[in-house]
Amino acid sequence: MIHATALIDPSSVIGDNVSIGAYSVIGAEVEIGDGTVIGPHVVIEGPTKIGRDNRIAQFASLGGDPQDKKFAGERTELIIGDRNLIREFGTINRGTGDGGGVTRIGNDNWLLAYVHIAHDCQVGSNVVFSNYAALAGHVEIGDWTILAGYSGVHQFCKVGAHAFIGMGCLVGSDVPPFVMMANEQHGRPRGINSEGLKRRGFDAARISAIKRAYRTLYMAGLSLPEARELLEKQASESDDVRAMLEFLDRSKRTLAR
Numbered sequence: 001m002i003h004a005t006a007l008i009d010p011s012s013v014i015g016d017n018v019s020i021g022a023y024s025v026i027g028a029e030v031e032i033g034d035g036t037v038i039g040p041h042v043v044i045e046g047p048t049k050i051g052r053d054n055r056i057a058q059f060a061s062l063g064g065d066p067q068d069k070k071f072a073g074e075r076t077e078l079i080i081g082d083r084n085l086i087r088e089f090g091t092i093n094r095g096t097g098d099g100g101g102v103t104r105i106g107n108d109n110w111l112l113a114y115v116h117i118a119h120d121c122q123v124g125s126n127v128v129f130s131n132y133a134a135l136a137g138h139v140e141i142g143d144w145t146i147l148a149g150y151s152g153v154h155q156f157c158k159v160g161a162h163a164f165i166g167m168g169c170l171v172g173s174d175v176p177p178f179v180m181m182a183n184e185q186h187g188r189p190r191g192i193n194s195e196g197l198k199r200r201g202f203d204a205a206r207i208s209a210i211k212r213a214y215r216t217l218y219m220a221g222l223s224l225p226e227a228r229e230l231l232e233k234q235a236s237e238s239d240d241v242r243a244m245l246e247f248l249d250r251s252k253r254t255l256a257r
Contacts, residue, residue, distance in 0.1 A: 001017065001018060001019040001020070002014070002018070002019070002020045003020060003021055003022040003023075003024070003040070005022045005023050006020045006021065006022065006023065006024045006025070006026070007024070007025045007026065008020070008026045009026060009027050009028045009029075009030065009046075011028045011029055011046075012026050012027070012028065012029070012030040012031070012032070012046070013030070013031040013032070014026075014032050015031075015032055015033045015034035015035070015036065015052065016034045016035070017034055017035050018032050018033075018034065018035070018036050018037075018038070019036075019037045019038060020038045020042075021038060021039045021040035021041070021042065021058065022040040022041070023040055023041050024038055024039070024040060024041060024042040024043070024044075025042075025043045025044070026038075026044050027043075027044060027045040027046045027048075027063070028046050029046030029047040029048070030044050030045070030046040030047075030048045030049075030050075030063065031048070031049045031050065032044075032050045033050055033051040033052035033053070033054070033082065034052045034053070035052050035053040036050060036051075036052060036053060036054040036055070036056070037054070037055050037056065038056045039056060039057045039058035039059075039060070040058045041058050041059050042056055042057075042058065042059065042060050042061075042062075043060075043061045043062070043064075044056075044062045044063050045062070045063040045064050045065075045094075046063055047063070047075065047076070047077045047078070047094070048062060048063035048077065048078040048079075048080070048094070049077065049078070049079045049080065050062075050080045051080060051081045051082035051083075051084075051107070052082050052083075053082055053083045054080065054082065054083065054084045054085075054086070055084075055085050055086070056086045057085075057086065057087045057088045057090075057113075058088055059088050059089050060086050060087070060088065060089065060090045060091070061089075061090075061091045061092075062078060062080070062086070062090075062091075062092050063078045063092070063093075063094055064091065064093050064094070065093065065094065066093045066094055066095065066096045066099075066103075066118070066119030066120070066137070067093060067118060067119065067137075068096050068099075068119055068137060070096065070098065071096050071097070071119075072097070074096070074097035074101075075101075076094040076095040076096060076097060076101045076102065076103075076119075077094055077095060077101060077102045077103070078092060078093070078094045078095070078102070078103045078104075078105075079102055079103070079104045079105070080092070080104075080105045081105060081106045081107035081108075081109075081125070082107045082108070083107055083108045084105060084107065084108065084109045084110075084111065085109070085110045085111065086111045086115075087111065087112045087113045087115070088113045088114070089113055089114045090111050090112075090113070090114070090115045090116070090117075091115075091116045091117070092105065092111075092116075092117045093117070093118055093119045094119060095119050095120045096119050096120055096137070099119060099120035099137065099138055100120050101120075102120070103117065103118075103119055103120055103121050103122075104121075104122050104123065105117070105123045106123060106124045106125035106126075106127070106143070107125040107126075108125050108126050109123065109125065109126065109127045109128070109129070110127075110128045110129065111129045112128075112129060112130050112131045112133075113131045113132075114131055114132045115129040115131070115132070115133050115134065116133075116134040116135065117129075117134075117135050118134075118135055118136050118137040118138075118139070118155075119137045119138075120137050120138045121135050121137065121138065121139045121140070121141070122139075122140045122141070123135075123140075123141045124141055124142050124143035124144075124145070124161065125143050125144075126143055126144045127141055127143065127144065127145050127146070127147075128145075128146045128147070129147045130146075130147060130148050130149040130151075130167075131149045131150075132149055132150045133147040133148070133149065133150070133151050133152070133165075134151075134152045134153070135152075135153050136152070136153060136154055136155035136157075137155045137156075138155050138156045139153045139154075139155065139156070139157055139158070139159070140157075140158040140159065141153075141159050142158075142159060142160045142161030142162070142163065142177060143161045143162075144161055144162045144196070144200060145159055145160075145161065145162065145163045145164070145165070146163075146164050146165065146193075146196065147165045148164075148165060148166050148167040148168075148169070149167050149168070150167060150168045151165045151166065151167065151168060151169045151170070151171070152169075152170050152171065153165070153171045154170075154171060154172040154173075156252070156253060157171055157172065157173065157174055157175070157253055158174045158175070158247070158250065158251060158252075158253070159171065159174070159175045160174075160175060160176045160177030160178070160179070160243075160244070160247045161177045161178075161243070162177055162178045162193055162196060162197060162200070163175050163176070163177060163178065163179050163180070163181070163193060164179075164180040164181065164193040164196060165181050165187070166180065166181055166182045166183050166187075166190075167183060168183040169181050169182065169183040169187040170183075170187055171187050171256070172187070172254075173187075173253055173254045173255055173256040173257075174247075174251040174252075174253050174254070174255050174256060175189075175256045176217070176244050176247050176248065176255070176256075177240075177243050177244050177247055178192045178193055178197065178210050178214070178240070178244070179191075179192060179193070179214065179256070180192060180193045181256065187256065188256070189214075189218055189256055189257065191214065192207075192210050192211055192214050194207055194211070197210070206238070206240055209234065209237065209238035209240060209241055210238075210240050210241070210244075212234060212241075213231055213234055213238070213240075213241045213244055216230045216231055216234065217231065217244075217257070218257060224255065224257070228245070228248060231244065231245050231248075232245065
């Protein structure tokens with residue numbers, strides 16, 4: 001299941017039932033979990049750990065040096081979970097020494113063609129990156145987030161769980177959970193991702209509470225401290241609103257408003 005033309009470093013660890021296509025290069029300190037399928041012309045540099053049952057298409061480049069001028073060759077890692085799909089020409093870089101040292105991808109993600117994930121990013125699980133979506137360094141992406149085609153997220157920004165970043169939208173601020181961003185210059189909130197929430201089993205009461213929180217944060221004409229005070233009261237009846245408040249507490253950048 002490993003093509004004769006593939007180059008495998010002796011220090012790499014290859015699991016059971018792994019397939020590696022023609023002319024692929026597996027570098028030093030690379031671990032590949034059971035059942036993973038790697039297409040032709042893929043380059044994986046280490047230190048990189050890849051879980052089980054991943055599918056990596058041709059010409060993907062994983063574990064390359066971070067594109068950061070401060071990087072001085074220190075030992076950093078890329079860690080990828082299980083059952084991810086990484087399509088053609090996807091690039092994911094390792095971390096940097098002063099940025100935590102690890103770029104991390106969770107489980108069950110779809111990273112479509114030409115997606116780029118830069119150094120020290122932390123990507124959750126069940127995330128969809130459409131074609132040409134890109135993350136700058138140190139970005140955090142919550143579970144179940146969708147990034148539409150040609151969207152981009154500025155370095156150090158956080159995007160909360162279940163958010164939706166619209167096609168071509170450029171995100172330069174932190175995006176709370178459940179919020180949908182539209183392509184207007186650098187992106188503006190435009191409601192909640194209600195259709196996505198319905199597909200994931202959120203009932204009407206949960207969605208109603210999230211909509212109410214969105215109106216408080218974005219449509220009531222309140223300052224952020226005033227909105228937070230009202231959200232505290234709403235959070236007593238909704239774990240989802242509590243998750244939004246916890247996100248606000250962790251936000252270090254300007255909040256998308």
